[in-house]
Amino acid sequence: MGDFRIEGDGFLLNGRPFRILSGAMHYFRIPPAYWEDRLRKLQAMGLNTVETYVAWNMHEPRPGQFDFDGMADLVRFVETAQALGLYVIVRPGPFICAEWEFGGLPAWLLADPDMEVRCCYPPYLAAVRRFYEALLPRLLPLQIQRGGPVIAMQVENEYGSYGSDQAYLAWLRGLMLELGVETLLFTSDGATDHMLTHGTLDGVWKTANFGSRADGEFATLRRYQPDAPLMCMEFWNGWFDHWGEPHHTRDAEDAAAALDEILAAGASVNVYMFHGGTSFGFMNGANTDLETRRYQPTVNSYDYDAPLSEDGQPTAKYHAFRRVIGKHVDLPPPVLPAPVPRLDLGAIRFADYAALADNLVRLGTAIEAAAPRSMEALGQSYGYTLYRTRARHPAGTVRLSAERVHDRAQVFVDGVPAGVLERDGDLAIDVELPGGPCVIELLVENQGRVNYGPDLQDRKGLLGWVRLGINKLYHWEMIPLPLCHPDVLDFGAYGGEPMDRPGFHRAAFDVAAPGDCFLDLSGWTKGVAWLNGFNLGRYWERGPQRRLYVPAPLLKRGRNELIVFEQHGSACRTAALHADRGEA
Numbered sequence: 001m002g003d004f005r006i007e008g009d010g011f012l013l014n015g016r017p018f019r020i021l022s023g024a025m026h027y028f029r030i031p032p033a034y035w036e037d038r039l040r041k042l043q044a045m046g047l048n049t050v051e052t053y054v055a056w057n058m059h060e061p062r063p064g065q066f067d068f069d070g071m072a073d074l075v076r077f078v079e080t081a082q083a084l085g086l087y088v089i090v091r092p093g094p095f096i097c098a099e100w101e102f103g104g105l106p107a108w109l110l111a112d113p114d115m116e117v118r119c120c121y122p123p124y125l126a127a128v129r130r131f132y133e134a135l136l137p138r139l140l141p142l143q144i145q146r147g148g149p150v151i152a153m154q155v156e157n158e159y160g161s162y163g164s165d166q167a168y169l170a171w172l173r174g175l176m177l178e179l180g181v182e183t184l185l186f187t188s189d190g191a192t193d194h195m196l197t198h199g200t201l202d203g204v205w206k207t208a209n210f211g212s213r214a215d216g217e218f219a220t221l222r223r224y225q226p227d228a229p230l231m232c233m234e235f236w237n238g239w240f241d242h243w244g245e246p247h248h249t250r251d252a253e254d255a256a257a258a259l260d261e262i263l264a265a266g267a268s269v270n271v272y273m274f275h276g277g278t279s280f281g282f283m284n285g286a287n288t289d290l291e292t293r294r295y296q297p298t299v300n301s302y303d304y305d306a307p308l309s310e311d312g313q314p315t316a317k318y319h320a321f322r323r324v325i326g327k328h329v330d331l332p333p334p335v336l337p338a339p340v341p342r343l344d345l346g347a348i349r350f351a352d353y354a355a356l357a358d359n360l361v362r363l364g365t366a367i368e369a370a371a372p373r374s375m376e377a378l379g380q381s382y383g384y385t386l387y388r389t390r391a392r393h394p395a396g397t398v399r400l401s402a403e404r405v406h407d408r409a410q411v412f413v414d415g416v417p418a419g420v421l422e423r424d425g426d427l428a429i430d431v432e433l434p435g436g437p438c439v440i441e442l443l444v445e446n447q448g449r450v451n452y453g454p455d456l457q458d459r460k461g462l463l464g465w466v467r468l469g470i471n472k473l474y475h476w477e478m479i480p481l482p483l484c485h486p487d488v489l490d491f492g493a494y495g496g497e498p499m500d501r502p503g504f505h506r507a508a509f510d511v512a513a514p515g516d517c518f519l520d521l522s523g524w525t526k527g528v529a530w531l532n533g534f535n536l537g538r539y540w541e542r543g544p545q546r547r548l549y550v551p552a553p554l555l556k557r558g559r560n561e562l563i564v565f566e567q568h569g570s571a572c573r574t575a576a577l578h579a580d581r582g583e584a
Helices: 032-044 074-083 107-111 122-142 166-178 193-199 214-224 252-264 316-328
Strands: 004-007 010-013 016-018 021-024 049-053 087-091 150-154 184-190 205-210 231-236 268-272 286-288 295-297 347-355 367-369 384-393 396-402 408-413 416-422 428-433 436-445 466-468 476-481 503-511 517-520 526-531 534-540 547-550 558-566 574-578
Touching: 004 184, 032 074, 049 074, 049 268, 074 087, 074 122, 122 150, 122 166, 166 184, 184 193, 184 231, 193 214, 205 214, 214 252, 231 252, 252 268, 252 316, 347 558, 384 466, 408 428, 416 428, 436 466, 534 547
Parallel strands: 021 049, 021 268, 049 087, 087 150, 150 184, 184 205, 205 231, 231 268
Antiparallel strands: 004 010, 010 016, 286 295, 347 503, 347 574, 367 476, 384 436, 384 476, 396 428, 396 466, 408 416, 408 436, 503 558, 517 547, 517 574, 526 534, 526 558
């Protein structure tokens, strides 16, 4: 019904020359109500194709339990693009990186203590097969050969930056073909010799990822593929942010000049990102520095300094890119959707409080073991785990230490805060003990699994022993706290409770007409916020992200509910919804 293929150093689409001008958007980072808005803006910038990853952990949250609805409705996203006349590139992983939790791999893989991902480890291959058998039949009718818009699919993702198992890549390609994929297959890697050596497959179209110096990058790619179309599959026009580091930006004209170099070379391009969106909830990823292995959790905003901002606003980069694209192809006048209404409210006042300690039985079920176990061994993927043990020790100051903490632990002695252990810090603090029996608790936060590099298999929780002085602590009670359902909490009015403990704060407020806005929690310390039961993501006074994006579809006319889990306590009793993101 349709045809897309390589012809010499170019493409033919239904028999006519075609250049891919693509922009990256991830359906799982954008409310479905905004998919059409974002796609229309992509088209208005001069692009003819949209590219998306597929996040395995969104679609198979539990082994064998699949979800393809709501923000996980990939088919609807692809069909929306087709209805607008756009073509689609799908990158189904199974690994995607994307600054997404565990690079899109489901956390439950790590419950296997022998797990090795992205290689020919049989249990991993079996899990990939099960996922692809659920995913690919949904995509097959959407291939261009069957009348759909999908013109290409990727085999793995930047494998040359990770491993050396060519048999695994060949197996994955074979699985896609076995399950009925007919459209063009490709790989994408950095344009270096070692990445292109380890990440590519004979007979599979090779593309490169870079942000500048197109001539040199394409020259390297040509050495590995002299007779096929050139494409920058990820043109990095911005970057992402880690907590505690500066906000990243890239000058619009500098990025536009780099795009011009790509198009002047006659190449195709995928703008990464065209629109980044938001890693809502606990789905942000993390990095470890390749030299120091320092842990670097990523913020929830995936704005990326992209042409279309986190909240869908065309930026100076958007207009600069359209001007560049217009130098190389004829563009009709842009037709942009009507602006989304904005919302700016005054102070939202919190009236109710629920202490974490008083709600543990509502939030999780205790599991007992002699020694601490990882989150994954407890059957938990995201959120927090409370580790509790009872000990006897002489009165006075003693050193409490942990072997490994992934990623951040708040320590309590008899319910009183005693300090914090952080993954890359000194995993020991001095605590004051009353003498005799005492309760030691560690509230451990998963701040996001590593999504890139050799530390990918990033188990969470307490990974090893905990000691008081020289003595290991045994007989642990562990309570998984995924915090999926804050509606189960038992709230009461503020009273005389100590406010330096972890707890939930609830506010109700009215909205006459929903609009896009940003939640400002200035004065609060660290935690998570839910709006009408939807997890907006994390806040942290450490920055650089200062406000959480609130898309209008999450708000309701009339009464709305905001719940904030503050980990350290705050004297604040207010928050605000602003029309803009504020300064990073």
